Amino acid sequence: MKRWPLGVAAIAAAFVLGFWGSSSLPEDSRSFELTAVDGSALSSAEAFSGSPYLITFGYTFCPDVCPTTLAYLSTVMEAYEERNGERLNAVFVSVDPQRDTPERLGQYVEFFGGGIIGATGTPEQLAATSKTYSVYFERVPGRDDENYLIDHSAGILVLDDKHRLRGVLREGESLDQALGTLAELL
Amino acid sequence: MKLKALLMAMIAVSPLASAELSFDEGYALQSIPGAPNSAAFGRFVNEGDDDIRLVSATSAVSNRTELHAHSMVDGVMKMREVPEVVVPAGESVMLERGGLHVMFLGVSRPLAPGEQAEFSVLDDNGNSYAFEVPVKAFKRQGNSHSHKGNKH
Numbered sequence: 001m002k003r004w005p006l007g008v009a010a011i012a013a014a015f016v017l018g019f020w021g022s023s024s025l026p027e028d029s030r031s032f033e034l035t036a037v038d039g040s041a042l043s044s045a046e047a048f049s050g051s052p053y054l055i056t057f058g059y060t061f062c063p064d065v066c067p068t069t070l071a072y073l074s075t076v077m078e079a080y081e082e083r084n085g086e087r088l089n090a091v092f093v094s095v096d097p098q099r100d101t102p103e104r105l106g107q108y109v110e111f112f113g114g115g116i117i118g119a120t121g122t123p124e125q126l127a128a129t130s131k132t133y134s135v136y137f138e139r140v141p142g143r144d145d146e147n148y149l150i151d152h153s154a155g156i157l158v159l160d161d162k163h164r165l166r167g168v169l170r171e172g173e174s175l176d177q178a179l180g181t182l183a184e185l186l
Numbered sequence: 187m188k189l190k191a192l193l194m195a196m197i198a199v200s201p202l203a204s205a206e207l208s209f210d211e212g213y214a215l216q217s218i219p220g221a222p223n224s225a226a227f228g229r230f231v232n233e234g235d236d237d238i239r240l241v242s243a244t245s246a247v248s249n250r251t252e253l254h255a256h257s258m259v260d261g262v263m264k265m266r267e268v269p270e271v272v273v274p275a276g277e278s279v280m281l282e283r284g285g286l287h288v289m290f291l292g293v294s295r296p297l298a299p300g301e302q303a304e305f306s307v308l309d310d311n312g313n314s315y316a317f318e319v320p321v322k323a324f325k326r327q328g329n330s331h332s333h334k335g336n337k338h
Contacts, residue, residue, distance in 0.1 A: 058263075060218070063225040063290070064283055065256055065263050067218055067324060099222070107220035111324075136262055143267065147250060147291050154263040 029163035032129040034093065034121040037106030042119050044091075044163065052186045053089035054169070056156040057135050059096035060108045065154065065171075067112075072171040073156055074114030076178045083179060087115065093129065094120040095137040095152055133157060133165065158185050206234030207273065207307075212319035214247075214303040217296035224297050225254070225287040226305060226319055229280050232273040238309050240271040245305035249292035253307070256284050265289075270310070299323035 025031065025045060032055075036042040044053070056073060058066035073090055080088050092109055094100040097120045100108075109118035121129065130137055135153035142148045156169040158181070166185040169178050212228030224247075232238050245251040252267045271286060273279045281287050288305055290297075297303055299321055306316045 060221040061223055062263075062265065063215065063221070063223045064287060065265070067215075067221070068283065071324065100220075104220035108218060111219050140264075140266075143250070143252070149265050151262050151264045153261055154258060155261060 025163050028165075030132045030159060030165055031163060032093075032119075032121075032125075032132060034119040034125055034129060035102065037102045037109065037118040039102050042091075042117070047117075048089050048159075048163070050161055051089055052158070052160050053091065053163075054156050054158055055091045055093060055133065057093045057095055057130070057133075057137060057152050059094050059150050059152070060100050060104060061096060061150070069154065069156065069171045070109070070112040070116060073169075074112040074116060075175060076156075076169065076182075077114040077116070079175050079179055080182060088182075089117065090114070090156075091117045091119050093126070094118065095126055095130070096150055097121060097123065097126065158182065160186055207232055207238055207315045209315075209317040209319070210278075212317060213322040214290070214297055214319050216299045216321050216324050217293055218324060219296075222292050224248070224290045224293050224303075226290070226303060227281045227283060227287055228317075228319060229278050230271070230273045230307075231278040232275055235275050237275050238273045238313075240273065240307045240315075241269070241310050243288050243305055243307045245288075245290060245303070247293055247295075247297060247303050247305070248290035249294065250290075251305055252289045252291060253286070254289040255286050258284075271307075297321045 031043070031045045034042050054073065056069055058069065060066070070092060077088050077090055094105050100120055102120070105118040105120060109116045120126070137150055137152040140149045140151060156171070157165055158167045158169060160166050167181060169181060208231045210229045210231055212226060214226040215224050217224050230240070240253060243251040243253055253271050254265055255268045257264050268286070271279060279286070288307070301321045302318050303321055304316065304318045306314045308314050
């Protein structure tokens with residue numbers, strides 16, 4: 001293999017970095033580094049490059065509100081695709097990596113259809129992600145160590161093609177309302 | 187303590203205490219793959235002359251059963267066990283989606299639509315009220331089309 005002189009490599013690197021820099025995401029963009037349900041790394045900047053996406057936070061332990069939100073999200077995604085002819089990306093982030101293994105999370109998101117992507121991460125990754133997306137979550141004790149609960153921000157965040165946070169969809173709004181919001185924001 | 191013993195004895199012989207409390211429009215949600223828990227919803231109706239204070243729940247379908255409430259505070263969803271659910275005399279209390287529910291923690295096997303789920307609630311006098319509710323499929327809202335045939 002031909003070895004490039006160091007100087008040429010440096011110029012090439014500077015060029016590549018400069019190019020990336022010029023097309024990189026704006027300062028107020030949001031991004032996460034998490035783990036997908038197959039165990040691979042999931043980076044929002046790479047996975048959704050140039051596309052808008054939706055993101056919501058929860059945990060599978062939650063029997064009612066999280067499933068309702070995901071069912072709503074999947075319905076919105078299908079309707080969006082029907083209306084616009086293109087798919088929206090959507091991520092469900094479990095803030096409970098201790099109980100929500102990638103395998104369980106995968107089964108869970110698959111149930112709702114619509115191609116919702118499941119993701120979770122280390123406590124550090126999740127803390128960083130929640131800070132970046134301005135969401136809140138906190139573990140609260142249950143009756144025993146196994147059955148702790150987690151308070152978490154509700155709603156589905158809408159990010160545009162430059163990954164700027166543009167608004168929130170709320171489960172309970174009509175489908176037309178949600179599509180109207182998306183049309184306005186994206 | 188004597189009084190308590192006497193009360194317990196009276197309760198033990200009081201016939202059909204459970205007839206006073208019914209659970210209408212009850213159902214449990216089917217288990218979602220990968221999810222450990224489920225919940226039951228419906229309406230407690232107290233047809234008796236005294237308030238009923240429900241303080242705990244049990245069920246064969248789960249490792250633990252608790253009375254829970256959801257609340258949304260400043261955009262944050264919180265779920266908590268509640269110390270009691272009071273069903274006033276002659277009134278009813280609704281357990282509905284996003285609110286109060288009977289929480290099945292750690293279902294022993296997945297609850298499938300069409301099955302029955304039994305649970306009991308206990309009041310502060312030690313009365314137990316047993317109910318059986320159907321397991322309902324988790325329905326997505328809106329119209330979902332499995333075959334859209336979209337052209338791109």
